[in-house]
Amino acid sequence: xxxxxxxxxxxxxxxxxxxxxVGMSGGVDSAVAALILKAQGHxxxxxxxxxxxxxxxxxxxxxxxxxxxxxxxxxxxxxxxYAFDFSKQYFDSVFMNFIKDYKNxxxxxxxxxxxxxxxxxxxxxxxxRLGVDYVATGHYCSKSYNGDKWFLKKGKDSxxxxxxxxxxxxxxxxxxxxFPLGDLEKMTVRDIAxxxxxxxxxxxxxxxxxxxGERNFRKFLNEYIDSTKGEFQSLSGEVVGTHExxxxxxxxxxxxxxxxGPGNPWYVVKKNHLKNIVYVERQKDHPELFKTxxxxxxxxxxxxxxxxxFKCKAKIRYRQSDQECSVDYKDGNLEVTFKQxxxxxxxKQVIAFYEDDICLGSALIE
Numbered sequence: 131x132x133x134x135x136x137x138x139x140x141x142x143x144x145x146x147x148x149x150x151x152v153g154m155s156g157g158v159d160s161a162v163a164a165l166i167l168k169a170q171g172h173x174x175x176x177x178x179x180x181x182x183x184x185x186x187x188x189x190x191x192x193x194x195x196x197x198x199x200x201x202x203x204x205x206x207x208x209x210x211x212y213a214f215d216f217s218k219q220y221f222d223s224v225f226m227n228f229i230k231d232y233k234n235x236x237x238x239x240x241x242x243x244x245x246x247x248x249x250x251x252x253x254x255x256x257x258x259r260l261g262v263d264y265v266a267t268g269h270y271c272s273k274s275y276n277g278d279k280w281f282l283k284k285g286k287d288s289x290x291x292x293x294x295x296x297x298x299x300x301x302x303x304x305x306x307x308x309f310p311l312g313d314l315e316k317m318t319v320r321d322i323a324x325x326x327x328x329x330x331x332x333x334x335x336x337x338x339x340x341x342x343g344e345r346n347f348r349k350f351l352n353e354y355i356d357s358t359k360g361e362f363q364s365l366s367g368e369v370v371g372t373h374e375x376x377x378x379x380x381x382x383x384x385x386x387x388x389x390x391g392p393g394n395p396w397y398v399v400k401k402n403h404l405k406n407i408v409y410v411e412r413q414k415d416h417p418e419l420f421k422t423x424x425x426x427x428x429x430x431x432x433x434x435x436x437x438x439x440f441k442c443k444a445k446i447r448y449r450q451s452d453q454e455c456s457v458d459y460k461d462g463n464l465e466v467t468f469k470q471x472x473x474x475x476x477x478k479q480v481i482a483f484y485e486d487d488i489c490l491g492s493a494l495i496e
Contacts, residue, residue: 147172150262228240272312273304381474481495
């Protein structure tokens with residue numbers, strides 16, 4: 131295949147030919163990342179990570195289908211490929227922690243911890259042991275070097291930037307990690323895939339929690355969590371309905387409550403997990419949903435040395451715009467004060483910190 135990418139004006143990833151393993155998921159992003167590196171003269175190897183063993187409601191194994199897509203792309207690009215089974219590591223270090231937090235009524239983000247524990251730990255180390263010079267992924271983010279350290283940067287496509295999901299990784303890996311899509315828009319990636327007739331060029335982007343697949347989220351969690359029905363109450367104490375278990379609801383939630391009746395929709399505004407009460411009000415922007423100050427712990431700085439107090443920007447969820455804040459160290463934790471109140475702040479959400487387009491790191495809201 132003639133991989134002429136001149137029409138796309140893609141920056142040169144490296145100055146000399148290297149041996150690179152690309153983490154390929156079966157999706158179009160990682161496929162195009164591999165294509166770009168191959169077109170720029172590097173020896174490219176694909177590495178597929180199997181992180182989940184179960185089949186979906188239709189009896190299909192999503193991992194097997196994704197691996198088939200990886201093989202098709204690799205054969206078209208004439209690159210070799212490996213498959214690595216990290217399902218035990220994922221179950222032990224990502225999924226079980228997710229279930230524990232969910233049981234406690236928190237709102238964890240397993241995709242962040244998949245990057246921390248699997249992609250940029252187990253997979254990264256395995257790839258280097260196989261003798262590659264670099265590991266590449268299809269994430270929409272980038273990196274920069276200040277002459278001493280590497281820093282994580284946002285991707286050019288602000289709608290697809292994934293630095294939030296990588297905000298918990300160890301900054302030491304950045305020296306050996308490449309992000310070929312960092313300077314590209316998603317539309318360009320699709321155009322490249324279609325120009326070279328990649329078999330997954332029109333494959334839909336994956337959304338939601340990866341291991342659940344096409345199935346009911348609450349039904350899936352019921353297989354791992356013993357829940358007890360409880361009361362939906364207004365903040366005044368009026369019982370307005372029955373819920374399936376407080377752990378299944380998150381602040382700000384509107385859909386899936388099963389509460390009808392005349393008037394505006396109901397929204398979850400507060401939870402009492404110990405009493406199994408979910409408080410709801412008919413107001414999307416109810417004052418109870420907004421917080422100006424949060425406490426965060428389990429800090430991870432990506433080659434950033436913070437002072438005891440500093441100003442920056444932060445966000446508490448993917449796709450949120452950066453929010454101005456001030457940060458103070460208090461008893462080993464962070465006290466983050468936002469300039470504008472933040473809606474639906476939940477315990478165990480990841481809060482990522484930024485200075486311009488540099489991701490400084492992250493912490494967990496406590």
